[in-house]
Amino acid sequence: MKKNLKIYLASPRGFCAGVKRAIDIVEKSINKYGKPVYVRHEIVHNKQVVEELKKKGAIFVEELSDIKDNTRPVIFSAHGVPKSVPEEAKQKKLSFVDATCPLVSKVHRESEQLHKRGYDIILIGHNKHPEVIGTMGQLPKGSIKLIETVNDVSLLDIKQFSKPVAYITQTTLSVDDTAEIIKKLEEKFPDIKQPIKEDICYATTNRQLAVKKIAPKCDMFFVIGSRNSSNSVRLVEVAKKAGCKNSMLMYFEKKIPTVDLGKSEIIGISSGASAPEELVQDLINKVKVDRTVSIEEVVVAEEKVVFKLPKELN
Numbered sequence: 001m002k003k004n005l006k007i008y009l010a011s012p013r014g015f016c017a018g019v020k021r022a023i024d025i026v027e028k029s030i031n032k033y034g035k036p037v038y039v040r041h042e043i044v045h046n047k048q049v050v051e052e053l054k055k056k057g058a059i060f061v062e063e064l065s066d067i068k069d070n071t072r073p074v075i076f077s078a079h080g081v082p083k084s085v086p087e088e089a090k091q092k093k094l095s096f097v098d099a100t101c102p103l104v105s106k107v108h109r110e111s112e113q114l115h116k117r118g119y120d121i122i123l124i125g126h127n128k129h130p131e132v133i134g135t136m137g138q139l140p141k142g143s144i145k146l147i148e149t150v151n152d153v154s155l156l157d158i159k160q161f162s163k164p165v166a167y168i169t170q171t172t173l174s175v176d177d178t179a180e181i182i183k184k185l186e187e188k189f190p191d192i193k194q195p196i197k198e199d200i201c202y203a204t205t206n207r208q209l210a211v212k213k214i215a216p217k218c219d220m221f222f223v224i225g226s227r228n229s230s231n232s233v234r235l236v237e238v239a240k241k242a243g244c245k246n247s248m249l250m251y252f253e254k255k256i257p258t259v260d261l262g263k264s265e266i267i268g269i270s271s272g273a274s275a276p277e278e279l280v281q282d283l284i285n286k287v288k289v290d291r292t293v294s295i296e297e298v299v300v301a302e303e304k305v306v307f308k309l310p311k312e313l314n
């Protein structure tokens, strides 16, 4: 007889409005302009999504210089791009569609406004992440100072800041870790200007809240998502911090750890903002082969956010 297994399913999980819009933009561009369309960088950080779009006629490149046929349109990924990228596209006479998530664009506009108003800008984010590269590339080199940790705040030299100071953040950070960094920043710069509206996006916040609620009750916690997906990796950290030490990222090549799973009575499952729901259902179906499963969905928020498509695709 199969052993019972309780599964807490986090909600919200999976695709956010920015990811849905970006995938839609690629599909609608293929319908409108025909095959192939180029996509600069993975449109969203998920291997399955990228493979599906390749089958439909997308060609993924890392730089515009990798494009072999300049008569075809190119789409910029949801993470956003530095200003130099659309400029380069214009020089090359490439037609382009920008799939940057509107919530990332909001941070871009924020940084421009702050710069115009004479602020020194500190960005809290992960070095080399495409979103961070895109945000830093909205302003001339050296205008934004990147920090990643509380320790980085201690290392900031106040003397290097001659103007009023403001901070902005990457959209997919850990809410709790970022709060600690901000606290340190506020101690160091008591007048520091904060964003008018939180930069960490609603989808990141909600997914972390759901994981935090479930993880303390679980023997194991699975987050479906890619290794380069910032918000998925953060969900694993959140689950561990919330008390489920045996939490892991279920990326494309990762096998189910059957020995540990066999000893578990309660598990939690969530998925990053770029992971399709089919992958969650696949995991549940695989688990069901050996266990009698009961599923409880734990809903912490209802998400009704929908972003408009760029006008050229409407």
Ligand code: SF4
Pocket: 016, 017, 018, 019, 078, 101, 102, 103, 104, 171, 172, 201, 202, 203, 204, 231, 273
């Ligand atoms: S995670 Fe947030 S910022 Fe990133 S695409 Fe989704 S909604 Fe936009």
